Amino acid sequence: MKYINSSWFEQTNIDHVAVSAIDVVKARDADNVPGNEIVSGGNNSQLMIWKYMDGYYRNVFLSDVLPGYTQGVDAGDIDESPGNEIVVGATGSGFYFFKFNYDDMTYYPGQIFLLGAEPINGLAVEDMDSDTKCEIVAAMSILKIFDLQDGILVKSFEFPYGSQFRIN
DSSP states (O other), rough: OOOEEEEEEEEBBOOOOOOOOOEEEEOOOSSSSSSSEEEEETOOEEEEEEEETEEEEEEEHHHOOOOSOEEEEEEOOOSSSSOEEEEEEEETTTTEEEEEEEEEEEEEOOOOOOOOOOOOOOEEEOOSSSSSSSSSEEESSSSSEEEEEEEEEEEEEEOOOOSSOEEE
């Protein structure tokens, strides 16, 4: 939808991707170039990214099929290297990182953190502790926050429903 002259209009100028349901979507800077991209996932178990170029939403990336529905997507600077990473939560599997490569202007899979069969119902990537690095906030069977420390994903917080806060 696009807001023009006090009215909303449907946008039909978008590249088609074979998916019957898009479950999650965020507007984020996924390529570290000014302007946001549409970062999404759905029941095709793939990360899908669209970028607005020349009046058209172009599908600029479609990942390989991940081992589970993409129940969470977001982007932010999680590691110590410059630029944002895209985080995809695949239910019953774990977190998958993708990074934009400027040399060939495409996205590449990065680190994978398998979490087992625990469901991922959604995620957000934000700097929760003001250390200039983003954490992964995940709605799983309980709320969990993960921090990437020296290439290792560490659970730094969890909040089991109905109990006390625990900081690990």
